[in-house]
Amino acid sequence: MSKQLDLLDIQGNVVRAYGRYNFPFARYVFLNIRDAKRGRAFVGAVTEEVTTGVRWDDGPNPIKKPPSTVNIGFAYQGLKELEVPRASLIGFPMEFVMGMKKRKDILGDDGPSAPQHWDPIWRDNRETDRHKDVHIWISINGQSHLDVQRRYEWLQQLVHHSAGGVAILTGHRGDNNTEHLPFQDVHAVFENGKPTSKEHFGYTDGIGDPVFEGLPGKPERVVGRGKQMRDGKWSPLATGEFILGHRDEADEYPTAPSPQLLSRNGTFMVYRKLHENVGSFNALLDRAGASFPGGRELLAAKFVGRWRDNGAPLVSAPDAKSKAEWDEKFAQANQAERDRMLSGFTYDDDMQGAKCPFSSHMRRINPRASLESTPGAFNTPGALANRRRVIRRGLPYGEVKDTTRDDGNHGIVIMMLNASIQRQFEFVQQQWINYGNDFNASNDKEIILGNHCPMQQSKAVIEADPDSDAPPFFLTNIPRLVETRGGDYFFIPSMTALRMIAQGIVDPT
Amino acid sequence: MGNKNGKAYALTCLSPIRQGHIDGVAYCDEVRHRLQHWGLLEDSPMAKVPQTYLCRYFVLNDVYYESLAGPDIFSTMYEILSFFSDRFRTAALPREDHLKSKYLVFSCNLHGDLDTYLRGMWDAISEDIQRIWCFCYGFDKVKDADSFVAYMKKCQLDAALFFVGSNDDPLPEQLKALYLKQEFSHFAAEHQGLPPAELQRAYRAFMQRVQPLNLASPTWKPGQSSLPSLEERREQAA
Numbered sequence: 027m028s029k030q031l032d033l034l035d036i037q038g039n040v041v042r043a044y045g046r047y048n049f050p051f052a053r054y055v056f057l058n059i060r061d062a063k064r065g066r067a068f069v070g071a072v073t074e075e076v077t078t079g080v081r082w083d084d085g086p087n088p089i090k091k092p093p094s095t096v097n098i099g100f101a102y103q104g105l106k107e108l109e110v111p112r113a114s115l116i117g118f119p120m121e122f123v124m125g126m127k128k129r130k131d132i133l134g135d136d137g138p139s140a141p142q143h144w145d146p147i148w149r150d151n152r153e154t155d156r157h158k159d160v161h162i163w164i165s166i167n168g169q170s171h172l173d174v175q176r177r178y179e180w181l182q183q184l185v186h187h188s189a190g191g192v193a194i195l196t197g198h199r200g201d202n203n204t205e206h207l208p209f210q211d212v213h214a215v216f217e218n219g220k221p222t223s224k225e226h227f228g229y230t231d232g233i234g235d236p237v238f239e240g241l242p243g244k245p246e247r248v249v250g251r252g253k254q255m256r257d258g259k260w261s262p263l264a265t266g267e268f269i270l271g272h273r274d275e276a277d278e279y280p281t282a283p284s285p286q287l288l289s290r291n292g293t294f295m296v297y298r299k300l301h302e303n304v305g306s307f308n309a310l311l312d313r314a315g316a317s318f319p320g321g322r323e324l325l326a327a328k329f330v331g332r333w334r335d336n337g338a339p340l341v342s343a344p345d346a347k348s349k350a351e352w353d354e355k356f357a358q359a360n361q362a363e364r365d366r367m368l369s370g371f372t373y374d375d376d377m378q379g380a381k382c383p384f385s386s387h388m389r390r391i392n393p394r395a396s397l398e399s400t401p402g403a404f405n406t407p408g409a410l411a412n413r414r415r416v417i418r419r420g421l422p423y424g425e426v427k428d429t430t431r432d433d434g435n436h437g438i439v440i441m442m443l444n445a446s447i448q449r450q451f452e453f454v455q456q457q458w459i460n461y462g463n464d465f466n467a468s469n470d471k472e473i474i475l476g477n478h479c480p481m482q483q484s485k486a487v488i489e490a491d492p493d494s495d496a497p498p499f500f501l502t503n504i505p506r507l508v509e510t511r512g513g514d515y516f517f518i519p520s521m522t523a524l525r526m527i528a529q530g531i532v533d534p535t
Numbered sequence: 536m537g538n539k540n541g542k543a544y545a546l547t548c549l550s551p552i553r554q555g556h557i558d559g560v561a562y563c564d565e566v567r568h569r570l571q572h573w574g575l576l577e578d579s580p581m582a583k584v585p586q587t588y589l590c591r592y593f594v595l596n597d598v599y600y601e602s603l604a605g606p607d608i609f610s611t612m613y614e615i616l617s618f619f620s621d622r623f624r625t626a627a628l629p630r631e632d633h634l635k636s637k638y639l640v641f642s643c644n645l646h647g648d649l650d651t652y653l654r655g656m657w658d659a660i661s662e663d664i665q666r667i668w669c670f671c672y673g674f675d676k677v678k679d680a681d682s683f684v685a686y687m688k689k690c691q692l693d694a695a696l697f698f699v700g701s702n703d704d705p706l707p708e709q710l711k712a713l714y715l716k717q718e719f720s721h722f723a724a725e726h727q728g729l730p731p732a733e734l735q736r737a738y739r740a741f742m743q744r745v746q747p748l749n750l751a752s753p754t755w756k757p758g759q760s761s762l763p764s765l766e767e768r769r770e771q772a773a
Contacts, residue, residue, distance in 0.1 A: 317728050468720075485724050500724035 029265065031240035033079040035291045035520045036269065039097040039165065040443055041079035041241060043232060045421055049095060049167035050214035050221035051174045052421055054297070054439065055181060056147060057162040057192045059107040063530075064191025065161075066108055070528030071184050072098055072164065078521060081242060094168040094177040098524065099295055099516035101125065103152065104161030108527055110288075113534040117283030118517070121448045122294060125152060126514045132452055134460040134477035139510035145299065146205055147197030148512025160195060163297060163516050171213075178209070199511070201424065201435045210299065212421035212439050225422045226302045226436050227474070227507075229330050230337035234369050234392060236415045238263040240272075246362060250369030254395040254408045260370075267445055268417055269293050275412045280445035284534040288527075291520035296416075296442040296451045298513040299423075300475075303432040306505040314501055318488070320345060325501075328488050329473045331388030339388070341371045344381035372396075379489035383473075384465040390458045390472040397464060414458070416450050417443040437511065447515055471504075478504045537695035541703035543588070544652070546643045547694040548687050550671040551636040552594070562670035563637040567594040569667055575758075580663040582758035585655045586706045589698040590643035592667075597634050639671055644698040646705050653684045706757060707750040714754045718745050 033041065044052070059065035075096045082091035100108070102123045106115060121129055127141045127148070135141065141149060150158040164181065168174035185192055198207040214221035225231045237243070237251040239262045252260040253275075266274030270282040271290025282289035315322030324346065327333045331340050333349060336356065343352035356367055373389070373396035376382055382389050389396070392415065395407030406412065424436035444450035457463075460477050462470040470486045471478060478484035480503070488499040519527060526532050538545050552563045560568070570592050573579055581590050616623035645652045657664065657680040664683070668674045677686050701709060722741050726734055745753060 483721070485720070497727065500727050502724045 029240040031079070031242075031265065031269070032291060032520075033081070033242065035522055036079040037097050037518055037521070038077035038079050038095055039419055039441075040269065040293055040417070040518060043235065043419055044095055044167035045214060045221075045223070045232070047091075048169055050216075050421070051169075051171050052165060052167045052212045053174050053178055054210040054212070055164045055166070055178070055208070056160045056195045057164065057185070058157055058159055058195050059104060059161045059192050060157070061188075061191040062107060062109045064188045066528050066530050068184055068188040068192045069098070069108065069162075069524065071187070072096065072181075073521070073524040073528055075180075076521065076524065079242075093170075093173040094166055096177065096181075097165045097518070099163040099518040100527075101160055101163070101514050101516055103159050105517065105527075107161055109530060110527060110532050111534055114283045114285070114288055114532055117281075117289075117534070119281055119294075119446065119448060121452060122515045122517065126296065126298075127152065129452065133455050133510075135510045136477060137479060138506055139477060141512075144510065144512035145197055145199045147195050148299070148514070150197065151512075151514065157193075158195065158197075160514055162192070163295075163514075174211075199435060210423065210439060212423040215422050225438050226304055226424075226426050227307050228326070228334045230332065230334070231438075232418060233332070233337050234388070235417055236263055236268070238268050239265045244362070247365065247369075249366055250371060253406060253412045254372060255406060263412060263415060267413065267415060267450070268443060270445055274445060282445075285532070288519070288523045288532050288534070290522075292523055293443050293445060293518050294447050295516045295518050296440075296444075296447055296513065297516060298440050298442075299437065299511040300440060301437040301509045301511050303505065303507050303509065304426050304434075304436065305428070305430045305432040307507050308429055310501075310505060310507070314499075318499055319496065325488070328383050328386060331382040331386035337368055339368065339371050340382040340386075341373060341376050342367065378492050379465075380491040380494075383486070383488045384467045385462060385470050385473050385476075385486040387472055387474045390465070391454060393458075393465070410464075414450055414454050415444070416454065419443065437508075443518070473501065473504060473507075475508050476504070478506045480505065537693050538649075540697050542646055542705075543697055543701070543703035544645050544647065544649055545694040545697055546641070546645060546649065546652075546687075547692045548641045548690040549595070549638040549692060550641070550668060550674070550686075550690045551638055552670050553672055554636070555670075563594050563596065566639055566667060566670050570594070573663075576760050577756045577758035579758055580660045582756070583659045584652075585659065586646040586652055587757065588644040588646065588701045588706060588709075590641070590645075592642075593640050595634070595638040595640050597637070598632055636672075639668065642694070644701065646703065649688075650684055653687050654680045657683045707754070710755040710757065710759075711747070711750050715745060715747060 031041075038044070076098055077092065077095035078089075080089055082089055102115070102118060102125065105118075115123075126133070127144075130136065130141060143149075147158075147160065151160045166174050166177045166181070168177060182194070185194055194208050196206045196208045198210045199205050200207045200211070215224045215226065216222065217224070223230050223232055234251060237248045241262065248260045248262050250260065252262045255261055264275045264277075265272035266278070266280050270280050270292050271286060272279070274280050282292075311322055311326055315325045318325040318328075320328075323334065327340055332338060333340070333343065336353065338349060338352050338356070343349040352367070356364060359367060373382065373394055377396060377399070379389070384390075393411050395411070397410040398404050398407045401407075404410065418440060419442075420438060420440040422436070422438045424434065426436045427434055442451050458465075459472040459475050462468055467487065471484060473486050476484065483502065484504040486501045486504060488501060490496040490498045523532075552566060555562050557565050576582070581587050613623045661683075665677075668677070673686060673689070677683050704712075718741075722738075726737050729737065
């Protein structure tokens with residue numbers, strides 16, 4: 027029998043991308059705890075409304091799909107303020123204890139991405155005034171903007187009832203150079219009044235999220251999203267790569283604090299606000315696209331590994347002709363076939379990177395089995411990638427008002443969920459995004475997210491077929507396309523753990 | 536012989552440090568202190584020693600106790616005999632190992648012949664060598680390159696681990712190769728798409744500038760570990 031997860035115990039954002047379930051609006055609120063007892067009471071009140079991973083409108087006694095969702099997580103300082111026992115706190119991994127700002131050298135958050143340029147809420151977090159420390163993350167997703175607003179008003183009520191126990195922190199940047207918003211609003215990019223899964227560079231986002239054991243959904247979704255096996259089939263990844271208290275890909279339990287009830291069915295989340303330099307992106311496309319043999323739009327696809335308009339993967343549609351064929355097939359395909367066309371590919375026929383470049387976003391984030399350069403070298407072909415996967419959540423923020431400019435309020439808030447921030451998110455960021463050695467790409471960075479530096483003349487190679495006469499294309503002087511504007515590391519407890527934290531009865535002895 | 540891999544040589548020397556102190560600081564601590572004041576990378580004295588691929592110094596105070604050693608065949612026998620006498624039971628207990636003295640450990644991957652290398656090391660940095668090794672047993676007999684070579688060979692252990700970031704070519708060739716690779720990738724990126732005649736002209740100028748057959752310059756410095764910045768590169772090119 028396949029593994030069953032306790033979906034009533036796992037928070038809903040862990041198993042579900044709300045944006046894909048008709049919740050295209052969201053608001054992220056961060057709070058500071060001023061009094062432990064009243065803070066715990068506040069957490070208890072929020073917990074009653076927290077959205078779990080259970081399927082809506084399904085089975086006997088069904089749970090209705092809500093107009094808005096609520097999820098909650100805690101920074102290390104927050105758990106400390108809530109008086110989670112020291113013996114539990116010392117069990118948390120070091121990178122979570124340190125927080126994202128102190129990991130800037132590992133993450134490459136330098137130059138314009140350095141913490142002094144972050145939004146005030148993140149810049150002031152864990153500096154001198156403890157009343158400015160970020161302790162709690164609360165996310166609200168809504169089917170409409172009004173649903174979000176109503177839920178936010180409910181949250182404001184709870185904060186009011188806490189009688190100074192908790193305070194909503196201000197300091198998010200927004201439109202018109204505002205710096206002190208009390209929340210971060212995000213929403214899908216709308217086209218013709220309909221929400222899309224596009225971000226501000228025009229790419230289709232959030233296609234290839236990992237599938238792991240116990241994740242609800244149709245079994246065929248594992249193709250391209252699980253782990254590639256020797257026989258060409260796909261298996262779900264081990265649950266413990268994403269949820270604590272379960273066996274991981276090394277047949278071990280992930281490092282987690284005791285007691286087990288505190289950590290099991292919880293996970294860690296990386297919250298990152300990323301500004302997108304749309305003007306620099308378009309200028310780079312114009313400059314390099316003018317001389318790139320396949321033209322501007324193919325070059326844009328080469329940056330990411332997918333075509334911008336519909337997400338067609340380059341390994342399946344490497345040029346304009348095959349793209350036209352792919353589009354025709356896609357137009358006629360049913361939902362399951364479409365899903366398979368978008369995700370169910372391998373790099374087996376592209377080991378030289380001639381279709382999907384080694385420095386493209388998709389290949390760097392999840393190289394699938396392509397790091398096994400000698401067939402049969404590993405136990406499973408994707409052994410080097412299977413322990414570096416992350417679940418990605420989040421939505422774009424702001425609007426692009428002038429496509430020739432970098433400034434303005436637009437980007438993406440990305441939240442990555444994994445059992446080990448260090449082994450998964452941080453490794454990918456350090457070794458695969460900001461460095462290229464594992465891909466035989468020397469110190470070339472990933473094109474979109476890399477912390478490109480003008481002083482080092484950042485470049486990337488768009489590989490050509492070694493059997494053809496075509497030379498590789500060099501993408502030169504890549505500007506910093508994405509800048510970090512803040513964020514931190516959060517623990518996303520299970521419902522059980524939330525109730526125990528709220529009651530103050532976490533007991534590791 | 537395990538120390539050699541092609542023309543690469545793995546040298547490991549353990550020189551015992553004498554007991555005693557200098558103004559209340561133990562000799563072994565003084566050696567460590569002096570090593571910690573050495574420059575790093577291209578500023579290290581070792582960057583002046585020809586043909587050094589990679590090296591490492593440390594002071595070994597003692598071996599770390601990790602677990603009890605497994606019993607050998609005699610211990611098993613003693614264990615059986617311990618039924619009859621406590622003397623045998625004590626003999627069956629694993630022993631803890633300790634070093635007889637503290638050691639200065641010098642571990643190095645180098646190109647070519649050991650004698651030539653050590654001679655080159657003495658010629659390049661004899662003052663630095665003396666300041667570090669002067670607290671070691673027997674080093675007072677070292678007066679010149681010959682006696683240094685003889686001393687180091689007495690301290691030598693067999694070693695068979697090689698630095699994988701390097702092949703067995705002479706160091707100047709490897710540094711030049713790294714320099715050329717970096718410069719060529721810049722050249723290729725900056726000149727793509729030029730008409731053949733123009734490209735050829737630019738390539739000739741490039742070859743003139745980088746001088747592939749001249750190992751002395753332009754090249755990377757021994758010990759260098761990061762790319763020069765754009766400004767440094769412009770200065771070099773000017």
